[in-house]
Amino acid sequence: MPSSTAARLIPFLLVLGSILSLSVGSSLAKELLFPLIGATGTTALRTGFSAIVLLLLWRPWRASITRREYHFIALYGLTLGMMNLCFYLALDSIPFGLAVAIEFVGPLTVTVLYSRKISDFIWIALAVAGVLLLLPLRGNDSGLPLTGVLFALAAAFCWALYIVFGKTISHLHSGQTVAVGLVFASMVTLPVGMMDAGAILAHPYLLAMGLLIALLSSSLPMTLEMAALKRLPHKAFGIMVSMEPAVAALVAFFMLSETLTPTQIIAVVFSITAGMGSAMTARGRVDTLVT
Template sequence: MRLSISDRFVPFLLVLGSIVSLSIGTSIAKDLLFPVIGPTGTTALRTGFSALILLLIWRPWRQPIRGRDVKFIAFYGLTLGMMNLCFYLALNTIPFALAVAIEFIGPLTVTVIYSRKPTDFIWIALATVGILLILPLNGSDSGLDITGVLFALGAAFCWGLYIVFGKRVSHLHSGHTVAIGLIFASMVTLPAGINELGPLFDHPWILLIGFMIAGISSALPMSLEMAALRRLPHKTFGILISMEPAVAAIVAFFMLAESLTPVQLVAVAFSICAGVGSAMTARAKIDTLPV
């Protein structure tokens, strides 16, 4: 049966909409909230409001959850919180697109570990070369803050764990899992950012911006991704989501005036190629990881 034009392009538009929404929300956070409450305060607001929004949407308390599942949801949520915290700390000192490109090494590593297909090591090598291109090695000055790079690598590590723990609870309702997981994520981000939230009393508009960012960066992208996954094979979805570093570079250029050097653009290209290649050739996908 031939697919209609809408059947072919709607899933693509859903994934693109998710990536653009996430990029815009993150850029707004960096532009408007970082100068006032810093990356830790911003992360606390984002995860806290995201949890509130998704709890109201999905109301997970209506369905009982086994104790074993709660344990893995807790691990899933805690790694989600650490991932967001490390990523926003990375954004504080390095460009958005480069932080995304570095973070992608996390899911790529998980793919290689569980696939065990020799060609998959090509993709992790590409991503690694991309990172090496932007690191200040051998005394060279890349203009990139090493602390920010390390935080991005920390976010990559947490993203890998997030995928593994997410598989452990993949049999549960995805909306319920994410909503409850964000409660545990807030247990990480709120203590880390609580000391930065003092300006809320002088600038109540921060709460409105934080709520908006939570919707644009979490609730809307996740809803679009869930709709796309119902229409796309996981492999195709993985290929499309690999566009994220490129979209982040474009959005950050217009919203944050962040421009990349030629070498940094090559590094982003390596990340995109690694993501696309991994999605195309992986033999054992993440949705078939052993439970």
């Protein structure tokens, strides 16, 4: 393969690998851990092990971080914890692909606010239209529980705040920032997940599963994304990441036997189109920071 072709293909494979890893990890969590320790216990294992792995990998205690920067890292991390908790609670009752599609409203809203181009409001309107198709309203066939949709919207709101707080510390090393942020995230998820501590102790293999899911859902995707961002313009990266709802739906179909209705498929297409359109037209640099 010519080197120029390989140079173009490698970033795409890195982003695809990140999305696939995240989708497989979340699907495994839903299939294997949710029935035993619930969404809250699974979230606690994911964030806790992710924090341990990334602390060992990036060793942030060697970095020179000021008290003010720690303040924003704490806000960033606490928001990250709430985002993961709300997303897994949504995943407990609605299909994976739809939860991702709804969650994408968060970063899209931030992109529009930072861009301030009138055309970008088209994309957020398209994403909102997709969410409306998924609400259990009279006349549509979404068949989704309102609670699950609301948890996904809460995760979207947290993702938006997570990006805003992340931009305030974007000058720091991203790996070290996420590692410390996950410590604060665990302060949110561990107390809630402790309600399932008895089940975890009764099934020690759950700890190994939790570590695997942490690696697949957080550590590996983040590492692949960082490698991709070094090789791609942010606009191209944003377009590729917009395919996540479709990949999540496909992985969930094969791993969880989750199927979507025609209305739900249209909603996912709206989300993908909004994400790609936003990435192509937005001004400036807005990180999506998927973890």
